[in-house]
């Protein structure tokens with residue numbers, strides 16, 4: 001009925017506006033395709049073709065050589081360190097090292113005019129990238145092993161930085177000019193916003209882990225462009241061009257940015273419109289993408305070989321040296337944590353979210369292998385230790401974990417062993433760790449003993465159950481009330497009285513009782529679950 005009111009040509013747009021569209025609705029009807037173009041600054045002392053230091057935070061223009069500002073007559077000289085770093089990235093991403101020319105590296109000029117590029121061209125690699133056809137493995141949103149193809153990696157120069165609010169003038173800082181970048185281009189093989197976020201994070205972790213780049217997106221050492229296109233799942237006439245979202249400001253924005261862009265694209269396609277090839281940016285505050293430029297009339301860059309730079313050859317020695325440094329990548333480590341140590345994929349990922357604790361965790365895991373369950377080691381470090389630190393607003397986890405060691409005694413391990421030997425309950429161990437983090441210097445055993453947390457060896461589980469049973473008998477009125485509430489299913493009121501009963505039992509049991517066990521026992525006895 002609604003449709004017949006409008007002339008046919010307006011039906012599309014009216015319908016599109018008639019319902020609010022969610023990313024989930026779009027993903028149901030459309031297949032999303034995304035691919036990434038990532039630039040990251042290589043972690044080298046000096047720049048790609050000059051010996052100026054790679055430090056962009058220093059005083060403006062203090063880290064720029066004559067080569068970087070392109071004074072006439074200056075010639076670029078390749079920094080071999082950059083080649084080594086790029087080689088590491090190429091092998092870590094399992095690609096063919098410049099297959100076309102058998103290990104020959106060449107550079108091209110990409111011409112454009114902009115003050116942040118003083119040469120008038122960027123030295124990059126178009127025809128002979130260092131690597132082609134690699135892949136990156138990751139655990140996708142369904143926790144399954146997956147991989148994305150890497151189309152190419154190329155070495156190129158970074159530009160300078162422009163400032164447009166500089167005493168009413170535009171200013172340029174050449175500190176960044178000529179720094180070594182890796183451009184990593186993936187194939188368009190990702191079809192879900194969550195997987196997009198996971199892929200970029202996995203790549204970032206890999207670059208950091210192998211010291212290829214500090215890869216901090218917020219500080220611009222890693223810059224990520226996400227290309228996004230849609231194709232209708234059931235109607236072959238409905239599809240759009242790819243849109244490039246430039247320079248996302250952090251991993252956490254990737255998912256949201258893609259979601260807002262696909263809603264925009266689907267609305268256009270559904271209303272019979274055309275999605276042009278564009279470059280856009282994501283506005284975090286407005287949660288929408290904004291046009292930067294049309295891509296269809298892109299510049300002709302007049303690519304040519306750079307005659308100032310000779311061919312370079314990668315030797316088999318260079319390859320084996322790089323191979324030694326990349327014996328494992330974060331994905332391998334996560335796989336090991338999950339396959340060998342039985343952690344879940346999410347837990348393995350959490351381990352990588354705290355790089356400062358990574359070595360400590362792995363060493364402890366291996367040291368305690370077959371004595372302490374890896375789940376327990378994980379819980380102590382990533383649940384209680386981090387939890388307690390966060391509660392106290394402490395963020396220097398590395399410093400705090402080192403403080404747990406006194407006179408060669410790792411008190412965290414000591415505590416885990418006390419629990420494994422059933423000398424202390426998990427709940428009491430948590431309290432001991434809290435004291436340690438708070439600055440207590442005593443051993444875990446002494447803190448536990450002085451607090452009355454060490455279990456009496458002669459108390460059996462039957463003794464403990466008998467104590468709880470006795471309390472339940474004494475507090476018959478509360479027990480009956482709880483049972484009545486349980487029957488009428490008044491959910492909220494139960495926790496208070498149960499905790500009261502747990503408290504009563506714990507007063508008698510002291511160290512022998514584990515509050516968690518006592519609570520479970522009472523629930524089972526009183527509520528039957």
Ligand SMILES: Nc1ncnc2c1ncn2[C@@H]1O[C@H](COP(=O)(O)OP(=O)(O)OP(=O)(O)O)[C@@H](O)[C@H]1O
Nearest residue numbers: 033034035036037185186187188227228229242244
């Ligand atoms: N249909 C598609 N949908 C989404 N992404 C796509 C599609 N086709 C290609 N892509 C992605 O677009 C990106 C193309 O990047 P590439 O660097 O080759 O070109 P560009 O961004 O146009 O050029 P420039 O280097 O000048 O920015 C790749 O990441 C690729 O995965």
Ligand SMILES: [Mg+2]
Nearest residue numbers: 037225244279
């Ligand atoms: Mg691009």
Ligand SMILES: [Mg+2]
Nearest residue numbers: 037038183185
């Ligand atoms: Mg590109």
